[in-house]
Amino acid sequence: MEQELTLLELNRKVKDTMAMGFPYNYWVIAEISEMKVNRKGHCYLDLVEKDEMGDRIIAKARGMIWSYTFRMLKPYFENATGQEFKAGLKIMVHVSVEFHELYGYSLHISDIEPSYTLGEMARKRMETIRRLEQEGIIHMNQQLPIPEVPQKIAVISSQTAAGYKDFMEQLQHN
Numbered sequence: 001m002e003q004e005l006t007l008l009e010l011n012r013k014v015k016d017t018m019a020m021g022f023p024y025n026y027w028v029i030a031e032i033s034e035m036k037v038n039r040k041g042h043c044y045l046d047l048v049e050k051d052e053m054g055d056r057i058i059a060k061a062r063g064m065i066w067s068y069t070f071r072m073l074k075p076y077f078e079n080a081t082g083q084e085f086k087a088g089l090k091i092m093v094h095v096s097v098e099f100h101e102l103y104g105y106s107l108h109i110s111d112i113e114p115s116y117t118l119g120e121m122a123r124k125r126m127e128t129i130r131r132l133e134q135e136g137i138i139h140m141n142q143q144l145p146i147p148e149v150p151q152k153i154a155v156i157s158s159q160t161a162a163g164y165k166d167f168m169e170q171l172q173h174n
Contacts, residue, residue: 005088008101011099011101011102012101014099015099015100015101018097018098018099018105019099021097022097024094024096025092025095025096025110026094026095026097027090027094027095027113028047028060028093028094028095028107029049029090029092029094029116030047030048030049030059030063030090030091030093030136031047031048031049031050031089031090031091032046032047032086032087032088032089033046033047033048033057033060033087033088034046034087035085035087037070039065040067041062041070041071042065042066042067042070043062043065043070043074044062044063044064045062045063045064045065045109046060046061046062047060047061047062047063047065047107048060050066051154060118060168061105061106061107062104062105062106062107063093063095063106063107063108063109064106064107064108064109065108065109069110073085073109073111073112076112076113076114077117078116080118081114081117081118081121083117086138090116090117090120090160091113091116091117091119092109092110092112092113092116092117093107093109093113094109094110094111094112094113095107095108095109095110096108096110119161131157143145155167157168
């Protein structure tokens with residue numbers, strides 16, 4: 001016999017079932033397709049997996065990092081990889097599977113493995129080098145004449161701008 005349930009009752013059953021079915025945390029590999037940080041500092045991500053060709057999304061999940069965790073994970077990741085934590089990166093994250101009656105299914109991120117992203121970046125770099133070699137264009141820059149050293153540079157900036165100060169510091173130390 002079919003049972004009538006309210007939406008809230010159904011969602012609570014789904015939540016209980018998911019809690020029993022996913023009692024552990026998992027390391028998950030995904031690409032960040034979208035990322036937003038709200039005014040409270042919570043980070044909301046759309047995580048995706050693409051097919052082998054990298055063209056078609058074959059899986060998608062919402063991820064979130066609470067602000068107190070995000071304040072630690074973001075600088076940790078950026079210091080370890082030298083990359084800004086942003087959309088387009090392939091990452092390995094430690095997640096718990098959650099279901100909320102109002103917001104649905106999401107992955108709560110508690111940790112990140114920067115060495116995975118470094119390995120992925122190295123792999124992409126090697127693929128790019130191989131493709132440039134196959135197309136015969138990898139050494140094209142070496143065939144260009146070296147231009148004369150600039151004798152004058154114009155900088156349009158406020159003297160108090162951080163970029164101007166960085167530029168002047170580089171000139172003085174090189």
